[in-house]
Amino acid sequence: MKKTALITGATSGLGYEFVKLLSKDGFDLVLVARNQQKLEEIKQTFSNIQVTVIAKDLSIAGAAKEVFREMEDKQIDIDILVNNAGFGLMGKFDELDIHKQTEMIQLNITALTELTYYFLPGFKRKNHGRILNVASTAAFQPGPLMAVYYATKAFVLSFSEALVEELNGSGVTVTTLCPGATKTNFASIANVEGTKMFSNAMSSDIVAQKGYEAMMSGKRVVITGGLNKAGAYSAKFLPRSLAAKIAKYVAREK
Numbered sequence: 001m002k003k004t005a006l007i008t009g010a011t012s013g014l015g016y017e018f019v020k021l022l023s024k025d026g027f028d029l030v031l032v033a034r035n036q037q038k039l040e041e042i043k044q045t046f047s048n049i050q051v052t053v054i055a056k057d058l059s060i061a062g063a064a065k066e067v068f069r070e071m072e073d074k075q076i077d078i079d080i081l082v083n084n085a086g087f088g089l090m091g092k093f094d095e096l097d098i099h100k101q102t103e104m105i106q107l108n109i110t111a112l113t114e115l116t117y118y119f120l121p122g123f124k125r126k127n128h129g130r131i132l133n134v135a136s137t138a139a140f141q142p143g144p145l146m147a148v149y150y151a152t153k154a155f156v157l158s159f160s161e162a163l164v165e166e167l168n169g170s171g172v173t174v175t176t177l178c179p180g181a182t183k184t185n186f187a188s189i190a191n192v193e194g195t196k197m198f199s200n201a202m203s204s205d206i207v208a209q210k211g212y213e214a215m216m217s218g219k220r221v222v223i224t225g226g227l228n229k230a231g232a233y234s235a236k237f238l239p240r241s242l243a244a245k246i247a248k249y250v251a252r253e254k
């Protein structure tokens with residue numbers, strides 16, 4: 001029987017790479033993002049699989065439930081959930097717009113948590129399901145100048161790793177992808193293009209491939225790139241105050 005994957009943030013960057021990888025393996029797809037036209041354009045590129053598009057702003061309260069209800073109404077059974085949509089913002093916490101920052105929390109944390117909550121019972125009933133949550137190397141330390149973004153990704157990692165234990169033996173796997181700087185629209189939206197942290201950004205197809213393989217093999221956490229791995233592991237052993245200072249340093253202009 002055909003299996004279906006739902007991908008949030010499917011219209012660009014890592015999300016679009018996941019779309020390509022999943023379609024190559026024959027999955028039917030449900031694509032979620034805000035831009036209806038882009039979603040339709042992507043849908044038109046596929047003829048061999050069923051593609052459903054949902055134009056939805058997941059930073060609006062209740063949007064995740066609406067996505068789930070739409071799947072119920074259309075009787076689309078989801079087997080893979082890719083919680084990928086997210087964004088960051090650079091700047092001092094008190095100087096950034098509070099509404100944009102709470103929108104970020106709503107998208108990066110609340111929508112991801114709610115979608116997991118709504119789809120998980122179905123996965124457990126089938127004794128099968130895969131969840132890929134996109135965090136970041138930002139998850140491993142505090143991030144001055146991107147304080148809220150780093151904190152949202154720490155939530156994603158902690159939440160996902162806790163679920164791995166709760167779901168042990170259930171047939172449902174949860175994988176957290178922790179990319180470092182990656183060439184997508186993220187940097188221009190977050191206003192971090194000229195920073196040290198983006199001087200060696202990885203390409204999105206390589207990052208997505210690593211995440212996809214990890215999800216398919218049920219791996220717990222994947223950090224992409226040797227330098228990013230080294231950074232994430234060393235952050236575990238450094239005093240948090242020093243790790244925060246390093247994060248502030250790489251957030252500076254090149």
Ligand SMILES: NC(=O)c1ccc[n+]([C@@H]2O[C@H](COP(=O)([O-])OP(=O)(O)OC[C@H]3O[C@@H](n4cnc5c(N)ncnc54)[C@H](OP(=O)(O)O)[C@@H]3O)[C@@H](O)[C@H]2O)c1
Pocket residue numbers: 008009010011012013014015032033034035036038056057058059060084085086087088107134135136137178179180181182183184185186187189
């Ligand atoms: N690129 C990096 O350096 C990097 C590093 C670590 C982690 N990440 C994480 O990777 C994930 C994917 O980001 P990306 O780098 O691929 O960025 P991207 O190219 O900007 O893609 C973001 C995707 O999310 C969608 N999106 C944004 N806001 C949304 C909303 N409110 N509701 C629904 N969909 C929304 C966008 O489509 P619409 O605009 O049409 O809604 C787009 O499809 C994010 O969680 C990000 O935090 C990225």
